[in-house]
Amino acid sequence: MDIQVQPTILFFDSGVGGFSVYREVKKLLPDYQYLYCFDNEYFPYSEKSEEEIIERTLKICQHLDQIYPLDLIVIACNTASTVALPSLRKYFSIPIVGTVPAIKPAAEKTITKHIGLLATKGTVKRKYLSDLVDKYAADCCVEKIGSTKLVELTERKLHGYPIDLDEIKSELVAWEKMEDLDCVVLGCTHFPLIKSELQQCLPQVTHFIDSGFAIAKRVEFLLRDVKVRSKNQIINQVFCIKPLLEGDGLRKLIYSLGFEMLNLLNI
Ligand code: DGL
Numbered sequence: 001m002d003i004q005v006q007p008t009i010l011f012f013d014s015g016v017g018g019f020s021v022y023r024e025v026k027k028l029l030p031d032y033q034y035l036y037c038f039d040n041e042y043f044p045y046s047e048k049s050e051e052e053i054i055e056r057t058l059k060i061c062q063h064l065d066q067i068y069p070l071d072l073i074v075i076a077c078n079t080a081s082t083v084a085l086p087s088l089r090k091y092f093s094i095p096i097v098g099t100v101p102a103i104k105p106a107a108e109k110t111i112t113k114h115i116g117l118l119a120t121k122g123t124v125k126r127k128y129l130s131d132l133v134d135k136y137a138a139d140c141c142v143e144k145i146g147s148t149k150l151v152e153l154t155e156r157k158l159h160g161y162p163i164d165l166d167e168i169k170s171e172l173v174a175w176e177k178m179e180d181l182d183c184v185v186l187g188c189t190h191f192p193l194i195k196s197e198l199q200q201c202l203p204q205v206t207h208f209i210d211s212g213f214a215i216a217k218r219v220e221f222l223l224r225d226v227k228v229r230s231k232n233q234i235i236n237q238v239f240c241i242k243p244l245l246e247g248d249g250l251r252k253l254i255y256s257l258g259f260e261m262l263n264l265l266n267i
Contacts, residue, residue: 007071007223008033008230010064012057014045015151016158016250017189018076019257021099024212025074025219026258032223034236034258037064037265041241043155045079046120046148053122057084058091063267064239069229070094072222074215076189079120082128094229095222101129101187102209107137109207112180114141116205118198119187121146129187143181147171154190160249168194169201179204186210237261 009025011018015038022036042048042056057080061073074097075081075088081098088096101123106115115137123129124146133142150171157163175181184205186192192210199208236259243264244250254262 003233005228005230005233006032007226007228008035008068008234009219009223010061010068010070010073011036011076012039012061012073012080013037013075013077013189014039014043014079015155015190016193016253017151017154017191018074019158019253020189020192020210021074021076021212021215023257024216028216028220029223033230033234035064035068035070035234035239036237036259037239039241040244044120044148044151045077046122046146046151048122050083050122053080054084054087058087059267060241060265061088062091063265065092068234071226071229072097072219074219075099076215078187078189079122082123082126097215097218097222099189099211099215101132101185102211102214103129103132103142103185103187104136105214106183106185106207106209107140109209110140110183112182113139114143114178114180114182116143116145116175116178116181116184117187118145118147118150118184118191120151121148123187143175143178145172145174150194151188151190154194158193158250158253160252163194163197165197165200168197172198172201175202181205183207183209235260237263239263239265241265241267 085098124144
């Protein structure tokens with residue numbers, strides 16, 4: 001009897017942030033085949049040029065698609081999604097799902113009409129973002145913080161090193177006294193992974209909103225009648241571009257998330 005091969009989904013991010021999206025998709029679609037690639041050679045993407053981000057993202061996704069025929073790619077990185085989606089969609093004929101800051105849900109949820117967007121330095125300054133705000137949150141006052149430091153702190157935490165709450169707090173001082181700030185959009189996929197720390201620093205905020213669940217629903221919808229490209233089953237695995245250090249705590253986390261192997265990708 002033939003085994004029914006499940007769709008293969010690739011998640012791409014500069015670092016560990018994409019795991020916050022992956023875990024939502026995996027929860028909804030536990031039997032699919034999962035590949036996760038993080039570009040730790042160019043991390044962080046926050047302040048890199050648009051050209052560099054587009055080139056890296058395209059090159060890595062193309063490379064993996066040649067080894068494993070993919071059925072869908074999730075760009076689990078807001079910073080890359082704001083610039084690289086058109087090029088990816090031009091090259092690939094499979095669905096490319098991007099990560100868009102959840103401005104619309106936040107504008108629907110806020111009572112005070114005062115919301116915050118926490119993202120990378122790159123994301124907060126892009127036109128893509130101001131268009132989203134104009135379209136969905138024109139009646140709200142939208143505060144923005146672009147931080148590379150918070151991305152680095154999240155990365156440190158997931159690699160198993162302690163992080164200091166005061167360092168997180170110092171990135172958020174501008175919002176400390178804003179008593180009516182009730183919703184914060186986590187516009188970088190790293191930030192759901194430090195949600196409890198952010199909650200401690202901003203106790204007035206009632207909702208921290210990310211895009212993970214919405215992406216999972218979108219993936220489910222796009223793959224409902226897919227004709228799977230791969231003839232073979234593969235194992236769920238993670239790829240990085242440069243080797244991890246000896247004793248890096250990320251290995252343990254990767255296995256606990258349901259991946260069976262960590263590989264180096266030679267690009
Ligand atoms: N996780 C990423 C994002 O959603 C990028 C973080 C970075 O490399 O700066 O924007």
